[in-house]
Amino acid sequence: MPEFTMAAALNAALADALEEDPRTLVFGEDVGELGGVFRVTDGLQRRFGRERVFNTPIAEAGIAGLCVGLALTGWRPIAEIQFDGFSYPALDQVISHLAKYRMRTRGRVSMPVVIRIPSFGGIRGKEHHGESPETYFVHTAGLKVVVPSSPLDAYTLLRKAITDPDPVVFLEPKSRYWAKEEGELTSDGLPIGRARVLRNGDACALVAYGAMVARCLEAAEKLAPEGVECRVIDLRSLVPLDVEALADAARETGRVAVVHEAPQTLGMAAEIAARVMEVAFDHLEAPVARVTGLDVPYPPASLEHRFLPSVERIAAAVRRVVDY
Amino acid sequence: MPEFTMAAALNAALADALEEDPRTLVFGEDVGELGGVFRVTDGLQRRFGRERVFNTPIAEAGIAGLCVGLALTGWRPIAEIQFDGFSYPALDQVISHLAKYRMRTRGRVSMPVVIRIPSFGGIRGKEHHGESPETYFVHTAGLKVVVPSSPLDAYTLLRKAITDPDPVVFLEPKSRYWAKEEGELTSDGLPIGRARVLRNGDACALVAYGAMVARCLEAAEKLAPEGVECRVIDLRSLVPLDVEALADAARETGRVAVVHEAPQTLGMAAEIAARVMEVAFDHLEAPVARVTGLDVPYPPASLEHRFLPSVERIAAAVRRVVDY
């Protein structure tokens, strides 16, 4: 069976989309000759030409705004923002236009746009290179937000994001770019809006996305010998949220811990805790635990291990929830 | 006793701060001759001169960035962003710099900056004039975020925000600018970080901020004859959050409903629900209810009443929580 890194799987997804749909365009800072700072667009310009795959000036608001105009002329833009921390200058165009365009045109103009953003921490990066920007997008009504956790699913999610009629913010866990997975790439498979269960267990549900999924699986491995079997849920899609999967997990295990890198306050775990309480209050045996980043700016490389959820911290949280 | 509108109280707070501290500056779009589109800076330029109170070009990132530079030279900038929806171009400067400066300089450089933003809906405003931007700021570690609900407290909170050593995002509920309150203006009083209880009751706690506080009080009035006495909590400060006040309310009433205008997903109610569950799980008799805006872009004037929490919707939620 073929083996793919996440970077390679994403590259294949872009190539296949460019091949299949002549209206797709790939652009962003350094996506041309260089192939992007993570090589996700490697070789695409050579293969599809400088008209369909091109560098932009350093102008993130401009990049997001270009997407709006291009979508109006019937193109399908797939834009890259170089890093999480550089998505903020684009927020106004994303919030005020990209997310609202369909609604304000009474459904007449759709925005089939994908904005790819290498995101999250854990690579001993510089300042502004370890941000978890999902809350800014998830709270913005009108966007879809997805986060792959593995190479094969990254391919599927990206292909689905590209054909989606609505704008999709596609957050790539850069600490997992070089993780490998064996299997076939497919554009079928689980749609956006559906979570996947990666491990079964009835003691506690561990809910995560992106790079934290692997840590949750590790924590689950670690806990198993203690007789604590965790159900590990990879959310994949933060918007729409798979509330059924969360409800099932909460009803069946009675215990939920949510893990993410973003700071705690109004991180995804807050939403999941609130939702789980709404749909499964009577089944909950313990409060939903949040294992998250700290409510401080992302720290320098030498402290990031104290900021990010570790396998130990996840396991400890599960134990607390289970012992509650 | 004197009577003040919120606009007048805020104007007085600015005037008193400019008077007392010669290092304070007030600037933003149209804050000069015009006195701001809501007249909150009325007369300040005439009184304190064009050097201390001045118009800026239309450049919100610029306005936020100016604050950083001015704080570095020891000034205390009080900037106005004209409307909620126009705070988004400033997000990068706020998130990447204003919020992080103290941390990245190891505490050596503080950012005693206030960014005032007339916010929220309910005034039949145009697009981009009814946004509830608090989540974007609350999730951003390093900022304080406050929202007054009444004229006298608006004065107190603004004075405290101005003397605070850290950056404070000050969200003014524009639908309450002309609401009146009698009493004395004071810069003492409840600090930032503390909520206030505006009504007592043991059936359910209603938690809100800004314009929704008045609606909660109305709903509480409406529910009282049914024998349902609500405790109404005005959060005032979204960051820091008064977790004690929330914990007390949850423990004592066992039932909590949170009301805000922002869309539900990752709105403040999510955070409050998660916190309340964390600190008072065993006391909760019902899931924390969220009475919020919808997860869609803010609608046109003729539909905003269906988007915003109404007194009826708040009351209905309390009844559901109480009957749970």
Place this chain on the structure above:
Amino acid sequence: MRDTGPSDDMVRHVAPDGTAVGDVDVGLDEGDLRELLRLMVRARRLDRECMALQRQGELTVYPPFEGQEAAQVGSAFALGPSDFVFPSFRELAAAIARGVDVVEYLQYHRGTWHGGAYDPIAARFAPICVPVATQIVHAVGWALGAKLDGIGACALAYFGDGATSEGDFHEAANMAAVFRVPVVLFCQNNGWAISVPLSEQTAVPIARRAGGYGFPGVRVDGNDVLAVYAVTRAAVERARAGEGPTLIEAITYRIGPHTTADDATRYRAPEEVERWRRLDPIERYRRFLLGAGIVGEEFVAACEAEAEAWVAEVRTAVTALGPPPEDEMVAFAFAEPPTTLTREWRERTDA
């Protein structure tokens, strides 16, 4: 200084008193020349009606354009059917000239729908855009798409003097230059951005910005409809020929308040307004046409009568506009509303 009237380094074909300045042949036939007047008369009449409707509570806040008719009509008239307009929020006159359904347009100010209740694609007129300068980037994106499609069409973005201070103006202008796309950046410099005068917005004339990006910047008397037409036409042809963007600074004036919520007397002198009233674009053009014998007084009267009748119809249609079906709020946010949203909505409507 500049409020003494347009200065001399501007393109001008018709002087304020209606006399021709040099060659007035801008390539329009007499029918077109009459049409320009007809459109401006209509536009002004509707603008005044909207001010009245707002005062009567039939519209929410309204941003009048009186004084800017020539700038808008002259420029919009220079566009072809496949060109695409990216307006800000004050371009109702341009919308009229482009044939946008004005009743649908006024849903915006009626508060019954947002940005584009009209069909923006069919009308070749993007949704009304309030966040200052953001639409300029969209115009560049559209122009890039049109260039890739090789359709020989161009985008025109309208924006104000104040908008040129925003980062989005810059990112758009620079990308337009680098990508060499067919776009016209049309600035209506009306002297004010709400209460902020031009001198607090920029230290130099706006047209000069163009040199910093490497494309032409042209100043034109924005109250001279023929000059505006000619300058825009040239920019459009340049764009279509693949020669890239042009920045046009049309010097004009906002006779009314910023919006109906504004009190302009707080920041500007009545004499300034009076000076500009004497530079009225419609009056100037009327005199020109009469002087050149292209129209007679009866044509002017007919225009006014026709505008009157049309506006009466618009008024009836606009005041009949009710709120949209409530569930449209949910129906149009996504192609298919997520179940979380439909559930939220159901709970709300059940309650």
Place this chain on the structure above:
Amino acid sequence: MRDTGPSDDMVRHVAPDGTAVGDVDVGLDEGDLRELLRLMVRARRLDRECMALQRQGELTVYPPFEGQEAAQVGSAFALGPSDFVFPSFRELAAAIARGVDVVEYLQYHRGTWHGGAYDPIAARFAPICVPVATQIVHAVGWALGAKLDGIGACALAYFGDGATSEGDFHEAANMAAVFRVPVVLFCQNNGWAISVPLSEQTAVPIARRAGGYGFPGVRVDGNDVLAVYAVTRAAVERARAGEGPTLIEAITYRIGPHTTADDATRYRAPEEVERWRRLDPIERYRRFLLGAGIVGEEFVAACEAEAEAWVAEVRTAVTALGPPPEDEMVAFAFAEPPTTLTREWRERTDA
């Protein structure tokens, strides 16, 4: 075209072969002239050491500045003690010239602290700034504050060619012009923004942007330390005299990769790098000084030896830097950490 070397419309005092071009008296005495060489030699030696340290795993990603020593040292040397520098992330040479504690500076690249581990206020050197162009706005804010304080000091913002495409560059430049503040906008045009060549970033020379804001734009040979000094000095004096901003475009070249994480061979030809190596700023200045008899070979050798010894000390100090106390993460986020945060931290450390 431009990679054949600096073109002719640039200010230049010393030709690439080290001979004087016209008047070389820039108002520096011989001690200062020697100091410029000493600083550049130190800077290059440290830069190369940092590349080595990174390869040895002692630093995280490092952005080298080799080739840009004259641009940075010449400009920083033109500043007075109360002027304030707003660097981007590649200004270690400027930091050296300003006397910033380089070990503290290198905490950034060591990954032991963010932006400004040195004291930015005492050093008159703002924290290292990665988000492209954002620091330019801070410089304008600082300059506005300095103007209000009447302290006769000026701010200097460093940024790259790529940074001029960002909205923040524009908002800063325009506000600087409107407020007429004492600021120097110093662009090191090193030909590349990571893999994007200048021609994909702007359609015209960057100095031309200045005309769009109404202040002077100057191009200077960025590999000629005397020319850079002279041009910056003039801009600083202009700023201090209350005459407002200046944009300086220093034409230079990044000899190394964008950062140690970059592979520059993917996007640029080795011949281009070779051409620029022959325009080396240190070699040029060394020849000039030798030719003018201002220094002898032994001074050059002494500079190198001194740099060597200094860098050895820096190396020892940097490699001794351990992670900061963990609770600093919490201690410095707010003046007083909120109880929610201290509780979060306590739970974590207890766990």
